[in-house]
Amino acid sequence: MKNLQRIADAYPGELEDILLSSMRDDAPSAEARKRTLLALGCAGVAVGVSTTAAAASGATKVSTWLVVGKWLSIGVVTSVAALSVAQEVPRLMARQSATPSARGATASQPATRKIARSAAAAVPAESGAVAPIAEAPLDGKLAAAGGMPSSARSGTASSNSSDSQLTKEVQSLDAVRDTLSRDPERALKMLAAQQHEFAHGALLPEAILLRIEALSASGQQAAAQALGREFLAAYPGSPHAEMVRGIVARESR
Amino acid sequence: MLDSRKVHELVTAHFDFVWRSLRRLGVPAATVDDAAQQVFLIASRKMLDVPYAAQRSFLFGVALRVAAEERRARKRRPEDATGDSHLSIEDPAPGPEELLDRGRARSIIDNILEAMPLEMRTVFILFEVEELRMSEISALLELPPGTVASRLRRARELFQLAVGRLKARPEYRVSP
Numbered sequence: 001m002k003n004l005q006r007i008a009d010a011y012p013g014e015l016e017d018i019l020l021s022s023m024r025d026d027a028p029s030a031e032a033r034k035r036t037l038l039a040l041g042c043a044g045v046a047v048g049v050s051t052t053a054a055a056a057s058g059a060t061k062v063s064t065w066l067v068v069g070k071w072l073s074i075g076v077v078t079s080v081a082a083l084s085v086a087q088e089v090p091r092l093m094a095r096q097s098a099t100p101s102a103r104g105a106t107a108s109q110p111a112t113r114k115i116a117r118s119a120a121a122a123v124p125a126e127s128g129a130v131a132p133i134a135e136a137p138l139d140g141k142l143a144a145a146g147g148m149p150s151s152a153r154s155g156t157a158s159s160n161s162s163d164s165q166l167t168k169e170v171q172s173l174d175a176v177r178d179t180l181s182r183d184p185e186r187a188l189k190m191l192a193a194q195q196h197e198f199a200h201g202a203l204l205p206e207a208i209l210l211r212i213e214a215l216s217a218s219g220q221q222a223a224a225q226a227l228g229r230e231f232l233a234a235y236p237g238s239p240h241a242e243m244v245r246g247i248v249a250r251e252s253r
Numbered sequence: 254m255l256d257s258r259k260v261h262e263l264v265t266a267h268f269d270f271v272w273r274s275l276r277r278l279g280v281p282a283a284t285v286d287d288a289a290q291q292v293f294l295i296a297s298r299k300m301l302d303v304p305y306a307a308q309r310s311f312l313f314g315v316a317l318r319v320a321a322e323e324r325r326a327r328k329r330r331p332e333d334a335t336g337d338s339h340l341s342i343e344d345p346a347p348g349p350e351e352l353l354d355r356g357r358a359r360s361i362i363d364n365i366l367e368a369m370p371l372e373m374r375t376v377f378i379l380f381e382v383e384e385l386r387m388s389e390i391s392a393l394l395e396l397p398p399g400t401v402a403s404r405l406r407r408a409r410e411l412f413q414l415a416v417g418r419l420k421a422r423p424e425y426r427v428s429p
Contacts, residue, residue, distance in 0.1 A: 016416050019365070022358035023382045028272040032286040036293050037264055042257035237284060237326075239291040 031166060031202060038170050038206055039239065041177055169201045176210050184217035205231070209240045216247055224248075260297045267309060268293075270383065271316050277378040278320035279367055281327075288323055292316050310393040317375065365415040369408055376401055377408035 172194045180187040191211050201207065208231050215224035228248040232241055272289045280288045292315045303311045366374050379390045387405065391398045 015420060016412070019358055019362040019416065020381050022355045023273075023277060023362055023378070024384075025355060026273055026276055026359060027269055028286065028289065032272065032289065033264065033268050035286065036268065036290045037261060039290050040257075040260045040264065040293060040297055042261040042264075237287060239287050239294055 034166060034170055035203065035206070038173060038203060165198075166202055169198050169203050172198065173203060173206055173210060176207075176214075180210065180214055180217065184214045187214040188218060205235050205238055205240065209244065212244060212247055216250075260293070263296065263300070263308065263312075264293055267312050270309065271312055273382060274313060274316045274378065275320055275323075277363070277366055277382060278317065278371075278374070279363070280320050280323050284323065288316075288319050291319050295319070310395075313379075313393060321371075361419070365412060368415065369411050373404050373408035373411065376404040377412065380405055 172190075176187050176190045176194060179190060188211065191207060191214065194207060198204075198207070208227065212224050212228050212231060215221075215227060225248050228244045231238075231244050232248070235241065238244075268289065271292050272285060275285050275288045275292070276282070292312060295315050296312055299315075300308070300311060366378070369377065375394065376390055379385045379393065380387070385393065387398060387401050390396075390405075391401045394401070396404075
């Protein structure tokens with residue numbers, strides 16, 4: 001009796017209602033929608049709409065004050081840090097020779113997924129030097145959305161929520177897609193930088209698909225075909241599998 | 254091919270509907286996101302001439318085909334022929350407490366739907382989940398209203414029968 005009473009309290013109605021309402025409540029994740037928009041090449045439209053909505057609701061004003069406050073705080077912190085650094089310079093200089101470079105440390109990080117490694121290998125000589133190429137379009141979009149400059153972005157990246165990470169990832173791939181039709185070589189460089197930034201990104205299959213397209217468009221048929229085969233082995237049920245099969249078949253002719 | 258803005262509007266307006274329809278048409282949770290994406294990929298290429306009022310109907314038609322294809326693919330892979338819905342209504346029944354878990358409830362309803370013929374299940378989910386009127390379902394599926402009504406009546410009978418069997422189990426019998 002106790003259990004049935006509890007159900008009656010929580011869900012007024014019969015078993016039929018519980019079952020039917022469980023179906024009505026079922027809903028996709030926001031990420032699923034974003035992935036679909038990205039796959040259809042209209043994720044940028046989504047960003048534009050949400051930005052407009054935010055502006056209309058007055059969110060822009062709030063974010064402006066937040067940005068002003070943030071930069072004032074950064075100014076104060078930077079001044080204090082500069083004073084401290086001035087006192088510590090001799091000691092830091094003495095330690096510098098024993099510290100490995102940041103780039104060396106980044107390069108030594110192991111890749112977590114085989115296909116991600118292969119994707120990187122398909123575009124040789126794309127080290128950290130290409131990162132600014134990928135950041136240029138991103139900065140433009142963030143600025144348009146009332147975001148902060150790129151110099152401040154790296155400092156706050158770790159505190160971003162997974163949702164904003166996903167939004168960034170979508171924007172990044174959107175920028176690649178925009179570039180792909182005009183300049184596939186540059187798109188490849190942007191993808192290499194994108195892979196560094198989103199090594200564990202939620203949109204890895206979409207990034208690899210873009211890389212296959214870019215390799216194909218830039219005349220690197222063998223690499224496109226090899227990566228296409230790896231994609232099909234890793235994601236045989238992907239909605240993009242048909243397209244990749246088409247590319248692989250075309251390149252093998 | 255539709256332009257980006259129209260595709261965006263299409264996805265925003267109908268993604269939940271398509272996703273839910275696919276789930277209830279038997280596409281497992283693990284692959285439903287991909288299946289929904291597939292529906293919109295197909296629709297964006299073929300929908301240029303579809304009038305706004307018929308978009309939902311068109312998308313549902315594509316979803317029906319994608320779900321059917323998914324079912325066929327699953328049958329070809331016997332190891333996951335049961336999808337993610339491992340709970341049969343013949344299995345040891347969940348107790349009333351477990352029904353409070355929505356996921357568990359969905360698992361039960363999915364098994365009930367799985368046992369329904371597809372044409373009845375289609376009408377049932379449009380009426381009971383999407384809460385469309387019978388005239389709308391009739392237009393959406395391009396079926397005579399009488400056919401929709403009879404399929405819905407039969408689907409409800411099957412649903413009530415399955416729920417009755419659940420209720421008949423000892424876990425649901427409570428002595429006063």
